[in-house]
Amino acid sequence: MQVTMIGAGYVGLVSGACFADFGHDVCCVDLDPGKIDRLHAGVMPIFEPGLADLVAKNVKAGRLTFTTDIAEGLAKAEAVFIAVGTPSRRGDGHADLSYVHAAAQDIAKQLTRYTVIVTKSTVPVGTGDEVERLIRAANPDAEFAVVSNPEFLREGAAIEDFKRPDRIVIGTEDARAVAVMTELYRPLFLNRSPLLFTARRTAELIKYAANAFLATKITFINEIADLCEAVGADVQDVSRGIGLDNRIGSKFLHAGPGYGGSCFPKDTLALVKTAQDFGVPVRIVETVAAVNDTRKRAMARKVVAAAGGEVRGKTIAILGLTFKPNTDDMRDSPAIAIIQALQDAGAVIRAYDPEGTEQAKLVLKDVHYAQDAYDAAQGAEVAVLVTEWDAFRALDLDRLKTVMAHPALVDLRNVYRPEEVRARGFTYASVGR
Template identity: 60%
Template structure:
């Protein structure tokens, strides 16, 4: 089989490379000529473990190619996946699907008869149904099909998520759409991966509902962490006890400075707007989004309070990406926390294993350091914002020697409170019993 992947962003590039690993001929398309040239050289534009090797292996085998020409990409193809950006629209929070419609028009103009056009981008409910009318108007002389196949990729583990998914969701209105998607995902049958065939609308809503639920779960445990601090309980033991209930599960019960990234913030916002437009408001999701927005600011106040004020002091920030194993700065808590600390008079020294290049573009006035120990030099506090594994294994003695004051604000709970207190640190985590915290 042959497919065209329209868009070489996070979703398009990972999905295209993984489909080629299944043995499918994949042509990835992007209008950015410089990006296509870099991809042809084997350079991945995003940080994702294993992606560069996967691209190289399948490019060498001739299964994965890159072009700026949609016409050649869709020629002889069975399916064209639309994997372009759908950012939150400024002002109202709706998803901006203009790039999806533009891509669909371009594909339809050159599509062979029988092509299945698949939305891989996260799109509001009703988008695929509208695309059916659009492509039929653009190509009335050909039989084109539209399907919805939302992605469920976690940054930092995207390749494994694609190769070993919990499920595959397919919205299909025709036998041709169902047959093509079934064939494309056939390699997963040996894993007995559940494939759910449903309507276009249900497939689209499933993606939003899943992300909104996970965002709510994160927000819930963050509120429980605050309650634990207030009553002298430990949030990690609480999460363990909750998670042992199979109806709840342990995943996404890790307290922190709030969720970020490319999906949860924009998807919760889009779902809220869709629900309001349908006169079926999602009050729980609305509350979760509002609490999450407020939490990022409250984390800056937590750091300042732990230091007894930050004016004229240096704060060492360890990790700025929204999660480890990615260079993604979209909606990262650091983008709220660092500017607030700076506005209160703090000087920021920071380090991140993968995100500093991207962070320089969105967080000005920061001294970026070659490693964590350099960031700690002369700082009044070390603030852990991202739980990179290399920070878990820092030498406490070297940390203490580098810091001007042995103080840690651990917003990811990567250190043991009792151990850090025994080593002479003024340590504060989130929702944990901390000796000597006051």
């Protein structure tokens, strides 16, 4: 099939490369000429394991192309995916749909035959109706269907998630669109990934409900972790003890510095706003968002305590900046709030991240970026493990101790065993243990 992706970001580029790998002809369109130039040169605009090889293989096979020209991108399209950003709107927390609406207007002008327009971006309930209205208004004779097909991939494991999803959700009641979407996803269907057809509004809500539920699980175990610290229990054992119950499940029960990233913070907020608009407030999700918000800066207090109650003029080493390992994505990373809180308290920050430094430079000021964990720890009073990259899982603690001004480790991901670190002469703090 002929597929067009509008937006070649984390979702558009990964989905486009995977659809091409299934054998479809895919053209990725992006407004950003720098991104398209890099893709033409074989340079990935994002860090995602396996992506460079997958893109190269499909470009070579002639199934994957890139352009900034929407007319060229849509010339042969049977299905057009909208995979542009839907960030929080400044001021009110609603999803900013301006990119989605602009993409819809661009598509409308190019439609010459029956086309399925698929919103892959995470969009509030009713957005499909609005996209349909915009296209109809701009091109009254166009033959098209608007389908909701939310994406559930995780950065860092995006290709695997796209190719082996737990489920594919498709929101449409248009019979021709059902046939097109079934054909597009046929390789996954044959892999027995369940294809769930629903009404369009239901599909839109499924994405928000899924993210809000996962954010709730994380926030729940984070609060239990705080309680563990107060009563002298171990949150990792509590997680295991409850997670072995199949009704609960063991995933997303790792206590830490609070959720971040490009999805959970903005999606929980957008769900709260939608629910308020409809007069049906989702109080649990409101609380989850509020609790998570305060948690990130609260983590800085652990660091201050490990530094003896004062960080003014002291060097703090930050190990890991991205919101999770195996991505370069810094959007809403907990590291940002933690570093800013420490800087507000007068700390000097040295930081190292295996892939996120370039993105971090765009959001953090006055940070010295180091070459590796030991370089970051030079002269530091406290080293703070913020993101659990593999590079930080087996640190040479003796070497770390020799470069630090004072051996203290705050492990916000519970990577190390407290007794092991303390036996090496470190002051050690973690989360919920």
